Amino acid sequence: MNIIHRRGWDLRESAAAPEAVFLNRRAFVAGAASVGAAALSPDLAMAQRVTDLPDPTADLYPAKRNEKYALDRPITPAEVNAAYNNFYEFGSSKAIARAAQALKLRPWTVKLDGMVEQPREIGFDDLVRQMPLEERLYRLRCVEAWSMAVPWSGFPLARLVALAKPLSSAKYVRFETFLDSSVASGQRQTWYPWPYAEGVTIAEATNELAFVVTGAYGKPLPKQHGAPLRLALPWKYGFKSIKSIVRVNFTDQRPKSFWESLQPAEYGFWANVNPAVAHPRWSQATEEDIATKERRPTQLFNGYGEYVAHLYKGLEGERLYA
Numbered sequence: 363m364n365i366i367h368r369r370g371w372d373l374r375e376s377a378a379a380p381e382a383v384f385l386n387r388r389a390f391v392a393g394a395a396s397v398g399a400a401a402l403s404p405d406l407a408m409a410q411r412v413t414d415l416p417d418p419t420a421d422l423y424p425a426k427r428n429e430k431y432a433l434d435r436p437i438t439p440a441e442v443n444a445a446y447n448n449f450y451e452f453g454s455s456k457a458i459a460r461a462a463q464a465l466k467l468r469p470w471t472v473k474l475d476g477m478v479e480q481p482r483e484i485g486f487d488d489l490v491r492q493m494p495l496e497e498r499l500y501r502l503r504c505v506e507a508w509s510m511a512v513p514w515s516g517f518p519l520a521r522l523v524a525l526a527k528p529l530s531s532a533k534y535v536r537f538e539t540f541l542d543s544s545v546a547s548g549q550r551q552t553w554y555p556w557p558y559a560e561g562v563t564i565a566e567a568t569n570e571l572a573f574v575v576t577g578a579y580g581k582p583l584p585k586q587h588g589a590p591l592r593l594a595l596p597w598k599y600g601f602k603s604i605k606s607i608v609r610v611n612f613t614d615q616r617p618k619s620f621w622e623s624l625q626p627a628e629y630g631f632w633a634n635v636n637p638a639v640a641h642p643r644w645s646q647a648t649e650e651d652i653a654t655k656e657r658r659p660t661q662l663f664n665g666y667g668e669y670v671a672h673l674y675k676g677l678e679g680e681r682l683y684a
């Protein structure tokens with residue numbers, strides 16, 4: 363089956379495992395029970411089938427591919443991607459896919475609030491049917507120095523911003539993941555600042571690359587990828603692409619993310635990909651493809667500079683690359 367070749371004892375790769383290394387130390391210090399790594403499921407599709415009704419949005423997929431966003435490398439096979447995830451709500455290993463099947467996707471409500479004309483809540487199925495779905499091939503570069511290439515389906519984040527009608531005084535968008543420790547055992551680990559949160563500026567959120575993901579590989583999004591909706595911000599490190607969103611809040615205060623709250627010396631607000639700016643504990647110069655194991659040079663803005671470099675003009679004094 364889909365056994366991932368994990369080199370847990372390889373010095374380079376284990377050095378580049380920020381969240382796991384840091385949190386295991388925290389767990390030890392706290393004297394807490396170890397965060398159990400879920401076993402790789404032999405048949406995730408089966409696990410999903412027994413817990414869920416048919417997906418009521420399945421008819422929307424596959425969405426038509428937007429050819430504008432081309433890749434320079436092969437698409438990561440779906441089954442490799444589906445078994446190698448970061449989703450700390452379900453554990454701190456990469457093998458959380460089986461545990462994530464406990465996530466209940468319906469009903470799923472997204473709150474649009476804060477500095478908006480009128481706060482509102484919208485059901486996911488209602489939301490997705492109002493949006494122009496398309497498929498985009500995007501690269502994802504994790505801050506841990508691995509990468510993948512994914513056919514995501516979804517719609518521009520700018521469309522969600524437009525739906526929310528932010529006031530002109532709003533400067534940032536803050537996103538929040540669900541909070542339910544009865545399904546997400548990771549959320550019982552109380553040293554984490556749950557719920558997972560992330561944020562971007564309004565200018566970033568309305569950039570054409572910023573994408574709300576509702577599907578992958580021509581189907582509704584698998585739970586381990588952050589169903590029913592997550593972000594894809596391909597020019598930023600992967601942790602900015604928050605999963606399983608329940609709240610979109612407009613604010614004039616710069617949001618503090620989950621990782622920044624835990625480890626501000628290592629993770630900041632902007633987190634734009636830059637091979638020349640090392641993480642405090644490892645180089646960001648290269649990345650390893652999770653499927654082919656090929657190591658390639660990392661690109662500034664993960665190769666998306668033509669779309670986003672202008673967003674950071676005049677901000678050179680900020681920590682743009684951590």
Ligand SMILES: Nc1nc2c(c(=O)[nH]1)N[C@H]1C(S)=C(S)[C@@H](COP(=O)(O)O)O[C@H]1N2
Nearest residue numbers: 447448449450504539558587600601603605
């Ligand atoms: N809610 C939530 N979102 C999250 C994470 C997480 O732990 N919880 N991990 C992030 C990190 S570090 C990465 S690299 C990507 C991984 O996405 P994937 O598992 O679909 O590849 O999700 C991001 N979004």
Ligand SMILES: [Mo]
Nearest residue numbers: 504505600601
């Ligand atoms: Mo990541």
